[in-house]
Amino acid sequence: MRLLSFLSPTLILLLSICSLSAFASDSLLLSLRGEPAPGALMIGQVLPGVSVSLNGKSLRTTGEGFFVFGFGRDDNGAYALQLQDGDKKEMHEVVLQPREWNIQRVEGVPQETVTPPPERLARIRKEGALVSNARKTNSNRHDFLAPFVWPASGPITGVYGSQRFYNGEPKNPHYGVDIAAPTGSPVIAPAGGVVTLAHPDMFYSGGTLLIDHGFGISSTFIHLSKVLVKAGQEVKQGDLIAEVGASGRATGPHLDWRVNWYGERLDPQWFMSGVGVASVKAGERAASSDKLNESQK
Ligand SMILES: [Zn+2]
Numbered sequence: 333m334r335l336l337s338f339l340s341p342t343l344i345l346l347l348s349i350c351s352l353s354a355f356a357s358d359s360l361l362l363s364l365r366g367e368p369a370p371g372a373l374m375i376g377q378v379l380p381g382v383s384v385s386l387n388g389k390s391l392r393t394t395g396e397g398f399f400v401f402g403f404g405r406d407d408n409g410a411y412a413l414q415l416q417d418g419d420k421k422e423m424h425e426v427v428l429q430p431r432e433w434n435i436q437r438v439e440g441v442p443q444e445t446v447t448p449p450p451e452r453l454a455r456i457r458k459e460g461a462l463v464s465n466a467r468k469t470n471s472n473r474h475d476f477l478a479p480f481v482w483p484a485s486g487p488i489t490g491v492y493g494s495q496r497f498y499n500g501e502p503k504n505p506h507y508g509v510d511i512a513a514p515t516g517s518p519v520i521a522p523a524g525g526v527v528t529l530a531h532p533d534m535f536y537s538g539g540t541l542l543i544d545h546g547f548g549i550s551s552t553f554i555h556l557s558k559v560l561v562k563a564g565q566e567v568k569q570g571d572l573i574a575e576v577g578a579s580g581r582a583t584g585p586h587l588d589w590r591v592n593w594y595g596e597r598l599d600p601q602w603f604m605s606g607v608g609v610a611s612v613k614a615g616e617r618a619a620s621s622d623k624l625n626e627s628q629k
Contacts, residue, residue, distance in 0.1 A: 360415040360422045369429045371599030373402045382417045400547050402593030405493050433493040445581035446498045459534045466529040466542045467592050473546030475524040479617050483522045484587040486513040487611040492599035507597040508588040515557050515585040519574040521567045530559045538579020552590040555582045
């Protein structure tokens with residue numbers, strides 16, 4: 333990657349996409365969508381029956397050979413995508429392009445949510461376990477294959493990966509994309525799925541909703557004022573699922589949308605539209621998801 337450091341980010345992006353799409357006609361890999369980088373969601377397709385693994389860890393495939401994986405914020409370097417069909421083996425190197433993170437200072441959140449009092453710790457731990465269990469859901473749904481739409485409308489006020497300081501104290505990085513909108517604004521399902529967790533008020537995240545889109549891909553919506561669906565309920569893309577709020581550790585009303593691949597936290601903005609978008613509209617499909625679908629043809 334050092335050799336490429338003098339090139340523009342756009343050119344590096346193009347290079348990495350090209351290197352992944354140039355498969356030989358007899359390759360077991362039919363397509364691989366996504367831009368390999370920290371926070372990226374990648375969707376590939378192999379010939380039916382081909383087994384797929386990433387760095388030795390096997391990935392599930394659909395009947396049509398689709399598979400999905402993602403990279404966390406601090407992942408880097410090269411990953412081996414291994415394919416096997418009987419005696420035929422193939423290896424594709426997936427090289428992550430580096431990303432930089434900004435620093436965001438958030439002032440005015442309730443001090444209790446920055447240094448929680450000891451009597452709150454049991455509650456915090458219990459709620460954390462509910463969320464991580466919901467993200468372990470390993471269903472056979474295929475909703476993640478359809479292009480996602482934005483779940484709310486408004487300016488983007490927080491991005492994935494930024495190092496956060498709350499009331500001056502360094503805390504965990506931010507893992508969602510924040511869309512500012514008045515309390516009560518509609519939140520719609522960015523893709524179909526099943527509700528795996530609906531909680532009216534968690535300590536940090538306030539009104540919290542998780543939707544499983546299949547194969548370990550899930551959406552989390554936090555700081556909600558109202559959750560309008562129940563655990564176990566099936567939702568379609570575009571369904572009204574919640575209302576924007578400012579509950580939990582928040583300074584004002586906004587939707588914080590997170591996407592996971594099991595426990596791995598991904599960047600919703602990266603696979604929706606790339607970085608640098610100033611504001612979004614609920615129900616709108618990102619330009620780049622069309623681009624990603626194009627590269628599949
Ligand atoms: Zn946020």
